[in-house]
Amino acid sequence: MAPSFDDASSLFNFVVHGGNGIKGMVDLGLKQVPQAYVQPPEERIHKLDAHRHEQPPIDLSMLDGPDRDRVAQQIVRAAETLGFFQVVNHGVPLELLESLKESAHGFFGQPPEKKGIYRKDVSPSPLVTYGTSFAPEKEKALEWKDYISMKYTNDADALQYWPKECRNVSLEYVQSSTNMVRKLMEILIGHLGAKLDDSMIDALIGSKMVNMNFYPACPNPELTIGVGRHSDLGSLTVLLQDGIGGLYVKVEEDVDFATKGEWVEIPPLAGALVINIGDTLQILSNGKYKSAEHRVRTTSASSRVSVPVFTMPKPTEKIAPLPEMIEKDGVARYREVVFADYMKNFFGNVHDGKKSLDFAEIKV
Numbered sequence: 001m002a003p004s005f006d007d008a009s010s011l012f013n014f015v016v017h018g019g020n021g022i023k024g025m026v027d028l029g030l031k032q033v034p035q036a037y038v039q040p041p042e043e044r045i046h047k048l049d050a051h052r053h054e055q056p057p058i059d060l061s062m063l064d065g066p067d068r069d070r071v072a073q074q075i076v077r078a079a080e081t082l083g084f085f086q087v088v089n090h091g092v093p094l095e096l097l098e099s100l101k102e103s104a105h106g107f108f109g110q111p112p113e114k115k116g117i118y119r120k121d122v123s124p125s126p127l128v129t130y131g132t133s134f135a136p137e138k139e140k141a142l143e144w145k146d147y148i149s150m151k152y153t154n155d156a157d158a159l160q161y162w163p164k165e166c167r168n169v170s171l172e173y174v175q176s177s178t179n180m181v182r183k184l185m186e187i188l189i190g191h192l193g194a195k196l197d198d199s200m201i202d203a204l205i206g207s208k209m210v211n212m213n214f215y216p217a218c219p220n221p222e223l224t225i226g227v228g229r230h231s232d233l234g235s236l237t238v239l240l241q242d243g244i245g246g247l248y249v250k251v252e253e254d255v256d257f258a259t260k261g262e263w264v265e266i267p268p269l270a271g272a273l274v275i276n277i278g279d280t281l282q283i284l285s286n287g288k289y290k291s292a293e294h295r296v297r298t299t300s301a302s303s304r305v306s307v308p309v310f311t312m313p314k315p316t317e318k319i320a321p322l323p324e325m326i327e328k329d330g331v332a333r334y335r336e337v338v339f340a341d342y343m344k345n346f347f348g349n350v351h352d353g354k355k356s357l358d359f360a361e362i363k364v
C-alpha cells in the first residue's frame with residue numbers, strides 16, 4: 001500500500017520494513033522529500049561552496065617501471081594527507097567498470113519484491129543484505145541511499161548466494177581489484193618500516209565486501225544527504241563512482257593544503273577508481289595515514305550509483321599500531337582492538353564523522 005509521506009511511521013514501514021527503499025517512494029511520484037529525510041542545517045551540503053580536488057590520478061602501471069619510487073611516493077603522500085586518491089591503469093578491466101554500473105542500475109530498477117527478499121531479517125543468506133540509509137532505526141534524519149551489500153567469503157559462496165543480477169560482475173570486480181589492493185598495501189605498509197610478508201597483507205585484507213549504492217534523483221538535494229559524514233572502517237576501500245559526482249572529502253586541519261579544513265569534491269574521472277584509507281590503516285600507522293572523512297551529496301539531475309569494495313581484516317584479527325611506529329613516535333595513539341569489536345561499534349552507531357576511531361583511540 002502507498003504510504004502517507006507526511007506520517008513518519010507509515011513512511012518508515014513502506015521504505016525500510018516494506019523493502020521498497022527510496023526508489024519505491026520516488027517511483028510513486030514524490031514531489032518533495034518527506035520530513036524524515038530533511039537534514040539539520042549543519043549536515044546539508046552546499047554544492048557551490050566546495051572545491052574540486054584537482055590532483056591528477058596516479059598511474060599504477062608505472063609501478064612496474066623505472067619510476068616506481070616516484071609513484072610509490074605519490075601514493076604515500078596521498079595517504080598521509082587527504083586519505084583519498086584516484087588511480088588509472090589499475091588492472092580492473094574498463095568494460096567491467098561499465099558493466100558494474102549497468103548492473104547496479106539493473107538491480108535497483110527491479111520491482112521491490114525482487115530486492116526485498118534480501119532485507120536483513122529475511123535474506124536467504126547472511127552474506128547478502130539489501131537496505132536503505134545506514135542505521136535507519138537510530139538516525140535522526142535518514143540518508144538518501146538504497147544499497148545491496150555482498151560479503152565475500154570465497155568464489156563458490158559468491159556464485160551461490162549473491163543476487164544473480166549482479167554476482168558475476170561483482171565477483172570479477174573483487175578478484176581483479178585484489179591484486180591492486182595488495183600492491184598498494186605493500187607500498188603503504190612497507191613505507192612504515194614494518195617487515196612485510198604476504199601473511200601480514202592477508203591478515204589486513206582477509207575479508208572483503210562489495211556494495212552497490214543507489215542514490216535516486218532527489219527532489220530537494222539541498223535538504224538531504226546521500227551518505228552522511230563518516231570514515232570507512234577497513235584497510236583500503238576501492239570505489240567506482242559514475243559520472244554524476246557528489247563525493248566530498250574533508251581536508252584535515254593539520255594538512256599543508258590550501259583547502260585545509262574544507263570539503264573538496266573527488267571529481268568523476270572516466271576509467272579511474274577512487275582509493276581511500278580506512279580506520280584500520282590509520283590505527284596501524286599510529287595516525288600517520290588519514291582515514292578520510294567523506295560524504296555524498298544528492299542531486300535532482302538523475303540517479304547516481306557507486307560500487308565500493310571494502311577490504312578489511314578478518315573479524316578475529318587484532319589491530320594495533322605497528323611496533324615500528326610506536327617506537328618512532330614514542331607513543332601509541334590507539335589501543336589494540338579485536339576487529340569484530342571494532343566492526344560492532346562501527347555498525348552499531350550512526351554516521352558521525354571520524355567518531356568511529358574513538359573506540360580505539362587512547363586519549364591523553
Ligand SMILES: O=C(O)CCC(=O)C(=O)O
Pocket residue numbers: 211213227232239241247294295296305306308
Ligand atoms: O557513493 C560514494 O561515492 C561513496 C559511498 C561511501 O562512502 C560508502 O559506501 O562508504
Ligand SMILES: [Fe+2]
Pocket residue numbers: 230231232294
Ligand atoms: Fe565510505
